[in-house]
Amino acid sequence: MTQAAGSVSVAPHVLNNLIALAVREVPGIARLGTSPRARSRLRGDGIALAIGADGVNADCYLVALPDTNLVDLGIAVQATVAAVIRELAGMVVREVNVYIQDVEAANA
Numbered sequence: 544m545t546q547a548a549g550s551v552s553v554a555p556h557v558l559n560n561l562i563a564l565a566v567r568e569v570p571g572i573a574r575l576g577t578s579p580r581a582r583s584r585l586r587g588d589g590i591a592l593a594i595g596a597d598g599v600n601a602d603c604y605l606v607a608l609p610d611t612n613l614v615d616l617g618i619a620v621q622a623t624v625a626a627v628i629r630e631l632a633g634m635v636v637r638e639v640n641v642y643i644q645d646v647e648a649a650n651a
Contacts (some may be wrong), residue, residue: 601624607645
């Protein structure tokens with residue numbers, strides 16, 4: 544199959560949505576948290592992106608389920624987000640930061 548000339552661009556809000564959908568599927572995630580307001584970043588529920596010529600920086604704000612190993616959760620989220628950026632969007636990953644803002648209360 545021959546490749547067509549031209550380019551493919553992924554809109555920033557599409558990348559944000561892809562990341563949010565993928566993060567929600569990581570075991571141990573109760574829900575996405577709240578990303579702080581930052582003028583230079585694209586924000587969505589729990590995800591803040593900075594997209595530059597040298598790649599993508601992603602900040603992920605999360606609420607974990609009880610009895611979840613938070614270190615393992617952070618590592619799994621980093622790997623998932625990096626894969627989405629690299630494999631689905633074809634972009635360079637600069638960094639993926641994970642902020643666990645809370646742990647959901649266990650039901651008694």
